[in-house]
Amino acid sequence: MSLKRYLPILDWGARYDRDTATSDAVAAVIVTIMLIPQSLAYAMLAGLPPEVGLYASIAPLILYAVFGTSRALAVGPVAVVSLMTAAAVGQVAAQGTPEYWAAAIALALMSGLMLTAMGLLRLGFMANFLSHPVISGFITASGIIIAASQLKHILGVKAGGHNLAEVLASLAQTIGDANPITAVIGVSVAAFLFWARKRLKPLLIAKGLRPRLADVIAKAGPVMAVAASTLAVWGLGLHERGVAIVGAIPSGLPPLALPSLDPALWSSLAVSALLISVVGFVESVSVAQTLAAKRRQRIAPDQELIGLGAANIGAAFTGGFPVTGGFARSVVNFDAGAETPAAGAFTAVGILLAALLLTPLLYFLPVATLAATIIVAVLSLVDLGSLRRTWAYSRPDFAAQLATIALTLGFGVEAGILAGVGLSIFLHLYTSSRPHVAVLGLVPGSEHFRNIRRHDVVTAPHVLMMRIDESLYFANARFLEDHVADAVAADPALRHVVLMCSAVNEIDASALESLEAIDQRLKAAGLRLHLSEVKGPVMDRLKRTDFLDHLSGDVFLTQYDAFHALAPAIADAARRAERRDTARPPAQAAQ
């Protein structure tokens, strides 16, 4: 039971048969065709030699197949994590040096260990601190930065920068050196890929192909672009006219090597590794969850952490760089019929064959083609409409999303995501630090209490009834003190304050002290504090303290009990009155 939990392969592997294998193998062929150019391109995006992309697409896939729980997740290099890798490693080593590659490997190992540890310690909830608007804003901004950073390859110039301003400034400085042939290749490939993505499949179906085959061919667009542009460079000798090419890619098995354990390197990469781990996990788990639900399957988030952790540790020991589950590839894998994680292992075999046999064919592959592949892939991640939707629904979420986008574009990926997380948490605390508090009255002819601003209800001059629509904890404890003090100071006729606690899910130690302070201050001023409708778990904890012994008033089971006890004549009369619609026109119900 426990072994199956940590080795999901024991579960699905026991029922594995020839039919499943066929489905998985078909999916694997399609994903392999898609992954070859992607793995080269994302290695380039990460600032690494192209073969590193292939290495990162072999061992990680096999390890995920053993430890992962998603039937359809396609693990490997992805755009956003590659960008984050480049940003992190670029701070400790120069691109093109052996130290740079070593740092990327160390980053994969750290990320793998962190993910595994989070999985074993069941810390998957840490991913929750990335709110949806923040992650969506971060991915949009990363997509823009990535696309901008690839323009230099499309133009054939040497430009740099890790944030949008740097990239654009560097491009503007160097655009005079642009290589026209490179630009023609880059722009044509990009145009072809955009066209293939939208139009190729319908066209092929219209030409009489079966939809399944048309889909596979359309997905192979990047491979066609790679083949055509490589042939063009080779045939026309364009590399002698300034077109940058991939050049010699060493063929062979991935190198088995121990990653660097240098403490200085590890400490300077630690924050980056944590961010890469969390971002990679969040992206991966949401794809996995969506695909699993379509077939009424379940994934285990904590085991997913272990699966992704194993994949990254595998990447580190075979010369790779950080990987995670990719969105587009996983959807393709799912649509192509992958039934078990074995599809990933078959894909790894395909990439292994490519690493052994195909690399000489990629010598003349223009870098501009890979850049165009990246641009077309990442622009689909850019979702500026999300900003509009978030604005319409929630201002605090919008603020966090906008800050994430602005800071990611302006100061780079790590600043952006940290600011987004910090701002989400801050705004959540801020919002719940000023909870909605309704002053209540009795709806005539009932035992229901409603906001006096929204309804025409019955109140008693000496009883103040308030409902707090929030758990009471440190961030709003002082607010409650202020609120009660203001209300009491404003009305000298008051003798009783009743706090209706139906929406109070928790009272922490700070709020308990605040309640004690409120009670003592009310008592000193000749008033009594009562509670009503306290939830079971909250009451259980209050009973463990001496708060209820000292409380100047009582705890009532229902708000009506409280009102009836403190103002019996008014309560009785109101309850016996005829029931009617008490809602006030919206203009009056200001709050």
Next chain:
Amino acid sequence: MSLKRYLPILDWGARYDRDTATSDAVAAVIVTIMLIPQSLAYAMLAGLPPEVGLYASIAPLILYAVFGTSRALAVGPVAVVSLMTAAAVGQVAAQGTPEYWAAAIALALMSGLMLTAMGLLRLGFMANFLSHPVISGFITASGIIIAASQLKHILGVKAGGHNLAEVLASLAQTIGDANPITAVIGVSVAAFLFWARKRLKPLLIAKGLRPRLADVIAKAGPVMAVAASTLAVWGLGLHERGVAIVGAIPSGLPPLALPSLDPALWSSLAVSALLISVVGFVESVSVAQTLAAKRRQRIAPDQELIGLGAANIGAAFTGGFPVTGGFARSVVNFDAGAETPAAGAFTAVGILLAALLLTPLLYFLPVATLAATIIVAVLSLVDLGSLRRTWAYSRPDFAAQLATIALTLGFGVEAGILAGVGLSIFLHLYTSSRPHVAVLGLVPGSEHFRNIRRHDVVTAPHVLMMRIDESLYFANARFLEDHVADAVAADPALRHVVLMCSAVNEIDASALESLEAIDQRLKAAGLRLHLSEVKGPVMDRLKRTDFLDHLSGDVFLTQYDAFHALAPAIADAARRAERRDTARPPAQAAQ
């Protein structure tokens, strides 16, 4: 109106009369007597020359009288803030140098500007992020560190350290050099002060003094100790036998000078200034609020920030160091009859006279006497019983409190308070990331729904009813997805899921996306998602989106409406059944 808000003196000043002035003046005399030794001692604790303590007790008090809203708050140097000043300034300059003093002045200016800005921007809620257990733990730990750090003066040795381990190690190393006469003075003064604090007032009353006078004399204990030990040193020439004395204190007005505006200094002190501001404000505002409530008065927290900000800016321009409202002094001020902030201004006049006239008399004052004054004052801040009470009530709060104490003692004040704040926020998010979710059934003979684990209630096999006892936001959005998916995967008979939202005070953008994802996944699996008892403000916002248009199920006003619509026969029968006690024995009601 607005001017009165920012200048509370216009309000109470307009009604100021001779009676009030008399009350204020009497209180001021008593506070002045208490403040003279305290201001010298806290300056020493902050690592500054003793006259700086007097300077910090003049202009700040006058400015607070103009801008503050508390009638009884006594502003000036306090122990915890002085310790924090020493820790902060000690990182940028060596004690005894002009740079050290200049840095303390800059710290006061920064803190004053931050407090004023927070007041003008109404950011007083930031103080809420310091939970009560954290602030209480921090003050306890600070009290222990301060007391330990003063032992060197009691023993007459040269020791150092900013955390408990350093201080104790340094004491252990140097204890061999202890000066016996100094130790006798220090221990006698400390013993006298402890005795005076507990026993002197009852003794004087027993001797026939009026209680009011007895109280004043008892409060003057430190002044008596100062006078007696100074006379002893002078008379017996003890300073020639190794007893450290205060020495020459320049007499005269506080120096008017522009604080340093060095950007490097400011940036290295920024975090410290923020922490000092927030800790000082929290301490001050809670004293002010408690004292105001006793007379049914109100303070305005945002204006308090401006008052304390002005006080610190005043300290900076007159050679002082960071100040705030002191607990013990404010209580004395209140008890002595202070009626308006003018009492503080009168106290400032008293201290000014002391600075002009009394300093030559303090030449022979032994440092050990001041150290004993500090020790007796801070040990009353140590409240280890709070740990026990917090443990009994709330484990997360206890964890934050313990971490604050341990890290403050082990790594110093800034590490301690930052860890406490961070841990409180983290634990709050963690707790609300796994909310209590109850599966519900109908109580027979009623329209009430209760947890099926706690009550013997009626359910329908194809309807799952869940109540989430928490607002839905980013930290628990994924939890909800997992929870619903698990429940649905476990029971193939289900056709409907109803989320009862009576405790949901907010649904943020992340949770909205999660609800959409849950709805789509349920729909794909042939189930429908319904909501019930959605609160008004939450519903208002949901209506601004297209979520309700796409929702596979309905939104019901009450949970009973939902149950009746989805399982009419069962609901009708259960409602018509006889009402009975459904509570299960606690052993069964595991959750």
